[in-house]
Amino acid sequence: MPLEVTLIDHARDPLQKLYGAYRTCYTPKTPAEVWGEIRAGRITPEAIREFVAERLKTGHASPLEQVVFWFGVSGVSRALSHQLVRHRIGISFEQQSQRYVKYKEERLDYVMPRSWAKVPGMAAEYDRLMREITRVYEDALAKGIPAEDARFVLPNATPTNFQIMVNFAELLHIADLRLCWRAQWEIRHLVALMRREVAKAIPELGAYLQPKCGDRRLGYCDEPRKDWERCPLGKVRPHKEQLLEVFRAHRGGDVAPLDEAHLRVVEDAGNEE
Incomplete structure (x- = not known):
C-alpha cells in the first residue's frame, strides 16, 4: 500500500x-x-x-x-504514527482503529523499509515474519478472540x-x-x-514549508555539527557554530564588516545561545 x-x-x-x-x-x-x-x-x-x-x-x-x-x-506505518502524534499543539488526529477494523486479507499488508531489502536475505526474513503474524492474527479472530485483543500481535509495520x-x-x-x-x-x-x-x-x-535550515526559516543548521557534516544540505547551508565564529571575528575587527542581512542572521544565531 x-x-x-x-x-x-x-x-x-x-x-x-x-x-x-x-x-x-x-x-x-x-x-x-x-x-x-x-x-x-x-x-x-x-x-x-x-x-x-x-x-x-x-x-x-x-x-x-x-x-x-x-x-x-x-498507507503509513504504525511506527510513523507514533512519531507523528508527538506533535500535539495546533494539530488534531483521527486514526484508523485496530479495535474496530479487522484485517481480513490473506496476508496483512505492511510497510517494509528499503534498508531491509538492501541486506541479502533480510527482505525474505521480514516477509516470512509478516506471513506468520498474519496466520496467528487470523487464527485468533477465527477462534473468537476479539479484534481488540488479536491486534496485540500486530507489528509497527502495519499500515x-x-x-x-x-x-x-x-x-x-x-x-x-x-x-x-x-x-x-x-x-x-x-x-x-x-x-x-x-x-x-x-x-x-x-514555499515556507522547509527544513529549519531553509532560506525562509532559520537559514542555518543548529543540529550537532557531525550530523551537519553528513547532511547533503551542509554544502549550501552554514552551521550555527560557523556563523558564531564569523560574528565573533566581526566583533573583534578581524574580518570585513558584514552587510545588514548577514549581520541579522548571525545575531539571531547568537541570541539562541
Whole structure:
C-alpha cells in the first residue's frame, strides 16, 4: 500500500485570513474596519500578498494559527504514527482503529523499509515474519478472540490511515523538524507530500514549508555539527557554530564588516545561545 496524502480542504481565502490577523495587530482600525476594506476590494490581492510575505519574514507566528489545513493520509506505518502524534499543539488526529477494523486479507499488508531489502536475505526474513503474524492474527479472530485483543500481535509495520487537521504555525514546525535530513525516511516522505499539496493549493504558503535550515526559516543548521557534516544540505547551508565564529571575528575587527542581512542572521544565531 503506497503512502498517499490528499489535501482535503483548507481555510477559505488563507492569505486574507493572515492579512486580517496581522493587520489587526498593527493598526488602530477595528477588525470590522480591516475586513470591510478587504471585502470592498480596497486592499488589492497584490497588496495582501506583499504584506503577508513581509510579516512571514518576522517571528510573529500567532496569526499563522488562524489558517487551518485538513489532510487525508493513508498507507503509513504504525511506527510513523507514533512519531507523528508527538506533535500535539495546533494539530488534531483521527486514526484508523485496530479495535474496530479487522484485517481480513490473506496476508496483512505492511510497510517494509528499503534498508531491509538492501541486506541479502533480510527482505525474505521480514516477509516470512509478516506471513506468520498474519496466520496467528487470523487464527485468533477465527477462534473468537476479539479484534481488540488479536491486534496485540500486530507489528509497527502495519499500515494505518489518518485524517489530520493542523494550523499553519504547527505545520511549519513539523516541516522544520521532519523535512530535516536527520528525520526518519518515512515521516520525511509524508511531510514532503503534505508540502507538495499545500504548494499546489497556496504556493505563497507552501514555499515556507522547509527544513529549519531553509532560506525562509532559520537559514542555518543548529543540529550537532557531525550530523551537519553528513547532511547533503551542509554544502549550501552554514552551521550555527560557523556563523558564531564569523560574528565573533566581526566583533573583534578581524574580518570585513558584514552587510545588514548577514549581520541579522548571525545575531539571531547568537541570541539562541
